[in-house]
Structures are given as C-alpha cells and as structure tokens.
Amino acid sequence: MTKYEMVVGLEVHCQLATRTKLFCGCGTDGYGETPNSRICPVCTAQPGSLPVLNAKAVELAFRAALALECRLNPVSVFARKNYFYPDLPKAYQISQYDKPFSEHGRLRLSEGGKTVGITRIHLEEDAGKLLHDLGALKIDGSLVDLNRAGVPLIEIVSEPDIRTGDEAHAYLAALKEVLQYVGASRCDMEKGEMRCDANVSVRPEGAQRFGTRAEIKNLNSFKNVKDAIDHEFHRQVAVVESGGRVVQETRLWDAAKGETRSMRSKEDAHDYRYFPDPDLPPLVADESLVARLKAEMPELPAARRARLTAQLGLTAYDAEVLTGDRALADFFETAAAAAPKGAAKTVANLLSTEMLARLNAESLPPSQAPIAPEHLGRLAGLVVAGTLSSKGAKDVFARMWQTRKDPVELVSELGLAQVSDDGALREWVRQAVASNPKAAADLKGGKDAAIGSLVGAVMKLSGGKANPAAVRGLIKEAVQS
Amino acid sequence: MSVTEADVRRIAKLARLRLSDDEVSRYGGQLSKILEAMAELGALDTSGVPATSSVTGAVNEPRADEPRPFPDRERLLDNAPEREGPYFKVRKVLE
Structure with missing residues (x-):
C-alpha cells in the first residue's frame, strides 16, 4: 500500500500592534466597541479621501520581518486587490502583490529544531465585519461594521515545509511567540488578531512533485489548524486511493462536525486584477530606520x-x-x-x-x-x-x-523563620524519639523509611518551623547514640 | 489589438456592469482603439529604463501613529444608501 505524506503551507494574518489604522487616524481599539465608532472618510471610502501610511505599522512590520530572518526589500509597492464584497468599502483592498516589503525568511520550531521557510511577508489592510442578524433579531439585510476596516495586518506566507498537524501547531506557537516578543502583534486569537489559512496537499512518500492543494479557511485556533489539516490529509488520501483527483478549491473547516467542506465554488476563479495603487508612493526601507530596528532587536x-x-x-x-x-x-x-x-x-x-x-x-x-x-x-x-x-x-x-x-x-x-538553632532542634528531636519508640527502633535497625514519621513529629512540635535537613541529621545522631 | 465580445462581457462582469448587446459591441470597439493607441508606446525602446510603478518620483512619507478620531461619524452613516442604527445596511449576503 502506498504511504502518503502531507504537504502544508500556512498563511497567517496578524494584526500589528498600532494605535491607529494603516491609512488613517482611526483607532484600532474598536473590538467589542460600538459598531462604526472608529471610522472616517478614508476607511469608509468616501470619494476624494486619500490614504496616508502609518509609520508605526511599517516599523512593526519590519521588526517582524527581521525577527523572522527575512530580507527587507529596499523598495516595496502597495497594490489594489479588486473584489466586490460589502465588508470592503473601496471595492479593493490595499495590499502588496509582486513587490512585498520582505521575503526569504525562516522560523525554527521549538520542537525538534525543524526550520520552516518564510516565503514572504506583506502589509495590508483588514476588511470590515458583516452581521447577518442581531442576536435573535432577524434583519432583512446584512449589517456592516467598519471598525476593523483598515486595521494594519501582516500576512506571513510559509514555504510548503510543514509535514504534520503537530508541526503546523508548533509553527504557529513559535510564530506567535516571536511576534509577541518583538512587540509586532499581540496575536490575540479571540479578538481575531491572528488568523490562519492552510494550503494542504498530499503526495506519495518520497515523491518530488506536489499534489493539487486545497485551501482551508476559518481556522481560528491552533487546535483547529491541527485538526483541520489532519482531517484534510485523510480526506485527500481517501480521494486519491479511490482513484479520484483532488480538486483545487477553498474548503471551510467546520469545528463542530470535525470536517472540511467545499465552499460553493464560484463560477469564475478569482481575478483580483492587482495593480499598483496610484494613491500610495512606493515604500522605501529607510536605511537608518532598518539599522535602528536591528540594533533594538531583543x-x-x-x-x-x-x-x-x-x-x-x-x-x-x-x-x-x-x-x-x-x-x-x-x-x-x-x-x-x-x-x-x-x-x-x-x-x-x-x-x-x-x-x-x-x-x-x-x-x-x-x-x-x-x-x-x-x-x-x-x-x-x-x-x-x-x-x-x-x-x-x-x-x-x-x-x-x-x-x-x-x-x-x-x-x-x-514569625516564619525556620529554626536551625541546634539547641531547640535537639529538644524537639529528643521528644519525637521518646514518643515514637517503634520508629526510632526501626530506624536504628536499618529501616531508613522510618525516619519520615520522626521528621514529621519534629515538624509538628516546631509548628513547621524546624529546618528539615538539619532535623534529619540530628534524628540519625539521636537514634544511634 | 482587438478586444473580443467575450473579453468585454468578462470585464463587464468583473466590474459588475450590465451591458446590452449594443453596448458590448460599441465598448468592444472603443476598448480596441484604446489598446491600439497604447500599443504605439511599444515602438519605443525602453530597454534601458527601469520598470516603475509610480511616475511622480515621490516616496512614501508615513505619518505618526497618533489617533485622530473623525468627529462626525453620523454623517458617514447617513451618506450610505441605507443604515440600521449604528450599522451600514446592505442587501442580504449569503455565505
């Protein structure tokens, strides 16, 4: 029977720990606050508004890249990723495409010392949040909260170096640890500050070529990632074993059912028509900034x-x-x-x-x-x-x-100081030996375990203050004499 | 360079535009002409010119990370075709 191995690459989005959004002065602290309480003409895409880049977001993104041993590109370019969805007011997301700010890094997993390559890290803005009903109240439309729209993210894309669900878990744990260490992101998964998609394929063990991959979304905990990957591996092996072919598609992880399911495949494949955003000049990695960040690296x-x-x-x-x-x-x-x-x-x-x-x-x-x-x-x-x-x-x-x-x-x-005073200890030991003649005899006869009850008696007499190490020595001395 | 009818329909779909058959052929012709005009640039020798994504020569001048709350969010909400309390409201999205 053929043995299979899984090939996994992870795409992780992390919210940068800035006070304001990526391209406007709105606060990033809108989680759980009044809907649309952190919005302005820029992040709601009012005509004529223009984005202005947040210096701190750049600094934190660079820090993350340096900590992940990435190369910082001297010049990177913001690009528009075009698609229509109501959580995206401009009908495009400002992201980076063919010229991301950093590439070619790596992360060593704490377990086993395996190293996972980092393909690239790019800067982008988050989208808003859609609600389909308000608690029990059904709404005849969908509701949009743009507090999150424009919040700065880095997307960290790994090489397809991961081979087990446990390795994926270890990678995410190591990534979170590093990003928190350098202060780039708080990575609070419950607040959606760290989110993960997994690209999973299978191939016969020893094969060079990759199989067709499925992208799994909706992975909101490390455990979900591990479980979803393990499940998807078995699903794909079953497809291949039964003579079928794995289809390239997006699948959703259903944690309650413990399975992935195909998202209704869109009629046409995504065509994002990326192009350089004319509103934002190229981002130059300032040499003095980079030197300072390297010097400050913890x-x-x-x-x-x-x-x-x-x-x-x-x-x-x-x-x-x-x-x-x-x-x-x-x-x-x-x-x-x-x-x-x-x-x-x-x-x-x-x-x-x-x-x-x-x-x-x-x-x-x-x-x-x-x-x-x-x-x-x-x-x-x-x-x-x-x-x-x-x-x-x-x-x-x-x-x-x-x-x-x-x-x-x-x-x-x-009055907790331990009593090590010889005179006091000797008196307690004398009393303990006198009132536990059997234990004393056993100890003298070579039953070392018998010392426990004598030490216990001394501790009781001393109200727990006797120094147990000193007591042991004195008890041995006392029974031998 | 000629833009086919299928190209026009695809571009219109991506842009969420509903075009009549007349419009498809009219815009197809116009788009072809635009591309032909742009193709003239191909005659220029650009082998010594580095690729660029920006023509102004400006580089990014980031701003400080200081919150500047917008004072009139009600106006932003009112500017939308529909709202529901503090939310923007759109046609039902089914995922």
Missing part, C-alpha cells in the same frame, strides 16, 4: 532559552515555561539577578508554581503582578539560605501578593 525566545539553561542551569522545561512570554522572562531575569548565586532554580520554581498560578487565576499579565521581581529574588534567597522552608516560602509568597511587602520583613512579621 534576544529572541530560542536564544534566550539556550542562554538560561546554559548560564543559570535551568531545565529545558523551566526555560520553556519562563521564556514563552517576554515580560515573564524579563521578570524572571530581574528576580534571578536579585537572588544569591545558585538560587535561579528556586526563583524559577517559585515563578512557575506560585506566581503563574495566581497570574492565570486573576488574568493578569506578568508586568502587573503585585510583586516586585527583586522581592521574589530575595524570597528565593531566604529559601536557599535555609531561613524558610518551602512551605514557609509559599506562605510568605501569599502575603507578598497581598501586601507587596519585602519578604525579609514578612518573615519576621509572621
């Missing part, structure tokens, strides 16, 4: 992960968790710098358990955590020095979250 997540594992001894898993978000990684590094040498692992533990749980529960970004990173570093220092037990550290963290106080202050305030 360390990207993959490089940062490698450095954190090598320099600070973090596990690959911890590094992955901490670098997924740039603000979180910044928080970690500031905290680790404030902690004593060798405490980085403890900082990472406190961050990924105590802090992330609370941030998630309260849906706060790391930058708004009510804890100073330096304080977290000092807390880790207290744990490493043996002043606080790990249970004590949890308690202090909880208080830090509420009070924003320095952990050193809280430890004395709460």
Whole structure:
C-alpha cells in the first residue's frame, strides 16, 4: 500500500500592534466597541479621501520581518486587490502583490529544531465585519461594521515545509511567540488578531512533485489548524486511493462536525486584477530606520532559552515555561539577578508554581503582578539560605501578593523563620524519639523509611518551623547514640 | 489589438456592469482603439529604463501613529444608501 505524506503551507494574518489604522487616524481599539465608532472618510471610502501610511505599522512590520530572518526589500509597492464584497468599502483592498516589503525568511520550531521557510511577508489592510442578524433579531439585510476596516495586518506566507498537524501547531506557537516578543502583534486569537489559512496537499512518500492543494479557511485556533489539516490529509488520501483527483478549491473547516467542506465554488476563479495603487508612493526601507530596528532587536525566545539553561542551569522545561512570554522572562531575569548565586532554580520554581498560578487565576499579565521581581529574588534567597522552608516560602509568597511587602520583613512579621538553632532542634528531636519508640527502633535497625514519621513529629512540635535537613541529621545522631 | 465580445462581457462582469448587446459591441470597439493607441508606446525602446510603478518620483512619507478620531461619524452613516442604527445596511449576503 502506498504511504502518503502531507504537504502544508500556512498563511497567517496578524494584526500589528498600532494605535491607529494603516491609512488613517482611526483607532484600532474598536473590538467589542460600538459598531462604526472608529471610522472616517478614508476607511469608509468616501470619494476624494486619500490614504496616508502609518509609520508605526511599517516599523512593526519590519521588526517582524527581521525577527523572522527575512530580507527587507529596499523598495516595496502597495497594490489594489479588486473584489466586490460589502465588508470592503473601496471595492479593493490595499495590499502588496509582486513587490512585498520582505521575503526569504525562516522560523525554527521549538520542537525538534525543524526550520520552516518564510516565503514572504506583506502589509495590508483588514476588511470590515458583516452581521447577518442581531442576536435573535432577524434583519432583512446584512449589517456592516467598519471598525476593523483598515486595521494594519501582516500576512506571513510559509514555504510548503510543514509535514504534520503537530508541526503546523508548533509553527504557529513559535510564530506567535516571536511576534509577541518583538512587540509586532499581540496575536490575540479571540479578538481575531491572528488568523490562519492552510494550503494542504498530499503526495506519495518520497515523491518530488506536489499534489493539487486545497485551501482551508476559518481556522481560528491552533487546535483547529491541527485538526483541520489532519482531517484534510485523510480526506485527500481517501480521494486519491479511490482513484479520484483532488480538486483545487477553498474548503471551510467546520469545528463542530470535525470536517472540511467545499465552499460553493464560484463560477469564475478569482481575478483580483492587482495593480499598483496610484494613491500610495512606493515604500522605501529607510536605511537608518532598518539599522535602528536591528540594533533594538531583543534576544529572541530560542536564544534566550539556550542562554538560561546554559548560564543559570535551568531545565529545558523551566526555560520553556519562563521564556514563552517576554515580560515573564524579563521578570524572571530581574528576580534571578536579585537572588544569591545558585538560587535561579528556586526563583524559577517559585515563578512557575506560585506566581503563574495566581497570574492565570486573576488574568493578569506578568508586568502587573503585585510583586516586585527583586522581592521574589530575595524570597528565593531566604529559601536557599535555609531561613524558610518551602512551605514557609509559599506562605510568605501569599502575603507578598497581598501586601507587596519585602519578604525579609514578612518573615519576621509572621514569625516564619525556620529554626536551625541546634539547641531547640535537639529538644524537639529528643521528644519525637521518646514518643515514637517503634520508629526510632526501626530506624536504628536499618529501616531508613522510618525516619519520615520522626521528621514529621519534629515538624509538628516546631509548628513547621524546624529546618528539615538539619532535623534529619540530628534524628540519625539521636537514634544511634 | 482587438478586444473580443467575450473579453468585454468578462470585464463587464468583473466590474459588475450590465451591458446590452449594443453596448458590448460599441465598448468592444472603443476598448480596441484604446489598446491600439497604447500599443504605439511599444515602438519605443525602453530597454534601458527601469520598470516603475509610480511616475511622480515621490516616496512614501508615513505619518505618526497618533489617533485622530473623525468627529462626525453620523454623517458617514447617513451618506450610505441605507443604515440600521449604528450599522451600514446592505442587501442580504449569503455565505
């Protein structure tokens, strides 16, 4: 039986994190706001209005391209993509066609180190939104909200390098991470700030030629992308196996049914009649701007992960968790710098358990955590020095979250300092051994596991403040004597 | 260069124009003449001239990313053939 492989390329649209639209001064914050509250003569295509390019959109688009190792074209051209649809007031979308601003990049996936080529990235404006009814109220027409019309997007087109649904998922995750890192896009999928179409074809394993591809639309989550691609692969294999031919078409993913279905094929194929937009002069990639953006390029997540594992001894898993978000990684590094040498692992533990749980529960970004990173570093220092037990550290963290106080202050305030004082520990150990003669005898007889109940007894006597490591040593000493 | 009737009908369809048979043949003739006139440019030697998408020589002068809300959105909505509350209204679109 022939074995098949899938060939997938992704087209991802991401909203650039600007304050205003691509060609006018209307705000981009219209999501969920009053319909048509962010409109003007330009983005509603009133006769005589003219587009003026947003400098920040260019800067963010260039940043994204540099982070994806693309070549920036010295000159790029805006083109009109012509089609009629009510969400597109000009009856053309301003996009880029044969001269996009960047090409020939690549993105390394975190999993397995595979690299996916980036064919091109171009700038374009978003369309508006159509509504067919208002909740339960049926309307005798369709309604148009142009808050989104003209919002700046980059379209990132990958090479057909993706071979599995999981790779597609990993590509999108890596892309989102990089774009958020350089501040190009917030990539909030729920707000439609990151959208994906997938080109899928199949071919016998080892074949050089590509099969006919289908384009799948309506993929609004990473999971949808993976599921849709996997489903489409099996559908196409079944078509080929039964002697049929895959048709080049656009298919919609139906997440509820878990299948793709053909969109009613239009009578004639799309003919967008692209041509250079006479309203917009060519975009020149200003050399000083590009030099500045290169100098400002932050360390990207993959490089940062490698450095954190090598320099600070973090596990690959911890590094992955901490670098997924740039603000979180910044928080970690500031905290680790404030902690004593060798405490980085403890900082990472406190961050990924105590802090992330609370941030998630309260849906706060790391930058708004009510804890100073330096304080977290000092807390880790207290744990490493043996002043606080790990249970004590949890308690202090909880208080830090509420009070924003320095952990050193809280430890004395709460009386949580771990007791390492020899005299006090010995007295607790003596009592514990006296009241647990069987455990003491077992331990003396070589049953090491018996030490647990003795340590537990000491912790109980001390109200949790005894330093467990010191206690263990003293118990062994006590039973042997 | 001659524009066929099929060309005219296709172009009209793309432009959402409904043409009578008379108009198809009339515009076909006019379009052919326009293309013939443009074809004269083909006689020029442009081998040393770089391709261009713009004739003004201007380059893009982007603006700062400062919001400038338009003060009169009601006028924009009223300018449409039909509106429904804060929405523009169009004929039912079926997807």
